[in-house]
Amino acid sequence: MAIVIVWAKLWPEFLLHALGAPADVRPSAGVADKVGSLFQRLGDRWQPLVNLSRYIAWNDILMVPLAVLGMAAMRWRSMIRGQEIALPLALGCLAGCMLALAQGYGWGFRYAHGFIGPFCLLAGLGWARFRPQDALRPLLIGLCITALGSIFLVWRTHAFVAPYAASHRLIDSSQADVVLIDPRGGLYVTDLVRGRNGVPGKPMVMNLGMLTLDQVDELCKSYVVELFDRAEFRPLGVPLARWNLSRMDTLRAHMKEAGCDKPVQPPLPETFEDALNAAGNAM
Structure with missing residues (x-):
């Protein structure tokens, strides 16, 4: 109860006294x-x-x-x-x-x-x-099960995270100023909207579904904008999620008319050797 009083009552009063009244007050649930x-x-x-x-x-x-x-x-x-x-x-x-x-x-x-x-x-x-007296067998069996289970869980975690890590690398490699994420068709794709190592930078990653038509126009007019949608993240292995948002269809159609729907592309190889490596030494 004491900690509830501190954080719910005393701390807000302290902030109000130290910083003054907030400029933007939003309604929220009480304690x-x-x-x-x-x-x-x-x-x-x-x-x-x-x-x-x-x-x-x-x-x-x-x-x-x-x-x-x-x-x-x-x-x-x-x-x-x-x-x-x-x-x-x-x-x-x-x-x-x-x-x-x-x-x-x-x-x-x-x-x-x-x-x-x-x-x-x-x-x-x-x-x-x-x-039981001097009985360590249950403990040893439990440790073995835990070790085997941990190996399985770590493997499954890596398999789950790998497509999203590949998506992050592709987004980070973009030379655009802004990358707009269209999350439709992918599971948890909205969480790709984040900065490099948690710090916003170039490219600035945004969720297309959170923008208005005017905001999209302003971005396309002032910056180099690229799109990251199912055409990019599905081949990387991101799980499929069937959901739709009709408002984003309008945004995408408007961006296509404005010529602002260039997809995120990996950077071109800098040397001939890099090109061979990227092609798997096909020659």
Whole structure:
């Protein structure tokens, strides 16, 4: 409760005192609305399960089961009297996994990373209370499964990220001032709108769907503009996503009429040897 008061009440008041009233005030949900939305997530029967499955898969396979045993090992009478040290750890882990935001795509369930330490402590308690005498076989089996699972997950992560990394390299190689992303037809292509190493630069990458007709005209008039759409990212292996936005059809048609729809092209080889390498030594 104290941390909620600090960030929700005291910090905004401090900013208001130090910097003055904001020039642009937008309505936002209050603290009660945000807390209510946390508990609404419990109504989604799949979200906590999906989050927890990611968390289990990207950690030691025995960590969560042993942590559950550690919770079961708590002495309930001591817990009621406030003498069970594992109780706050258990409450934090349960709240962190059940009420956390859905991270969307990704791996490891990053919103529960802060609870890895408490989970490990609870897992240690569960192992100490329930393990057979001098029996390390379950631990060794768990470590082997974790190692094999980690190899598989790292391979799948690389396979998932590779098309987007190739798309970033192609965009970064553009000599244009601005690259407009048309994300239709690709999964998570909107996330290609980012600067090099997180810093905006040349080319400036923008989402075409977020621009108005006048803004597109201004860009085409003042800068060298190139397009990056499904014709470029689909051959790189970006997964297909079937969605449409009719407003972007209008923008694309207007850009074509204005001659401002040149696609992103990789740079030309600088030397004859580079050209041979790019062609796979076809000659």
